[in-house]
Amino acid sequence: MPKAKVDKMSLAGVGNAAAGAAVVEVVKTVFTTQDNKPATKKDLQELKTLITGRYLPVNKAGKDEYGRSPCYDIETGNVVFL
Template sequence: MEKCIQCGADYIPRRRGVQKFCSDTCRSRHWQLKQGIPKKKKKKPLKKKKHSLQKYQKEKITFAGISNAAIGQTAVDLIKNIATPESKKPATKGDINELKSLIKGNLLPIKNMENNAFGKSPFYDVTNQIVIFI
């Protein structure tokens, strides 16, 4: 009988006197200690969770959530407004009404003249004093 160098347990050698440890575990642990490698902690087995109703509960709407969403949307709109050049922005109803008022102020429709070959109506441009088709 021999004594294990690592744990001190008695064992019967299976390799004719060259065996110094009772098991491979003791042999590898002895080598790790010699190298200065710390002992690994055993991982605890995961607990099986019981079926909980928390998975199926609906999230509640809170004031904080609503305010965070509003702040985020405002930030996105602001960045979009700053990053988009004026020529690429869409026209609003106000822009279209302003154009209509400009056209009505300077252009007068000609009622006794027919539309041109493309179906455009004739107008008299007051500032340039010419007839144009729009």
């Protein structure tokens, strides 16, 4: 009966795997548009600052059919739903 061949880890195999993973990440970064990239904590904080600085909540009005709350827009003077 012949013995089963046992694959061993080699430095070349590890290098090839690392190079392949790096190429995939670079291609993913290059071909992903800015609109499709995930939001970061900084992006969310900037959005929160923008909303809380410009819009004030309207307490005596109900939510719209989509469940959004009414807010007074300081810049335009209109009530908007966010």
